[in-house]
Amino acid sequence: MNLRVEGRARRLGDDVNTDYLIASRRKRETLDPGVLKRYLLEAVDPGFAASLQPGDMIVAGRNFGCGSAMEIAVTVLQAAGIKAVVAQSFARSFYRNAINNGLLPIQCGTSGVREGDRLRVEGREGSLSIANLTTGTRMTGEPLTGIVLEILDAGGLVPYILRRRLAWG
DSSP states (O other), rough: OOOOEEEEEEEEOOBBBBHHHHHHHHHHHHHOOHHHHGGGGTTTOOTHHOOOOOEEEEEEOOOOOOOOOOOOHHHHHHHTTTTEEEEEEEEEHHHHHHHHHOOEEEESSOOTOOOOEEEEEEEEETTEEEEEETTTEEEEEOOHHHHHHHHHHHTTTTHHHHHHHHHHH
């Protein structure tokens, strides 16, 4: 699988909790990601969701997606048009939920990325690079391999299993 994603960086800090991504009070009203996307990160920046453009990438520091292990945090990001999250590190549950739902989690140093920088992610089995098209710099990400790439290529775990099931006859 060859991966290529390009978009504008939306910069966040360390320890972005899943409850910051989508507040618990909003989840009590509905679990529809199409509705909840309007409230993405509202506790941090009430205008954030409205400022998103299709293809934007979240760029964060350490421990992205900490807090509760709710899958809705990933699906709300996807509903908002986010194709990838680039972070120094991820909470394990968020990382796994991202892969299972087909959201690209990229682990690499992010200190040189600013809000609004244009990024291009390119990867294949065993290698992952991120080009900052705004500054001309390159970063190397932790490679995605094996079944992780297969799941992402299928669009998530359920489509992966369905694809495999059809292949098995």
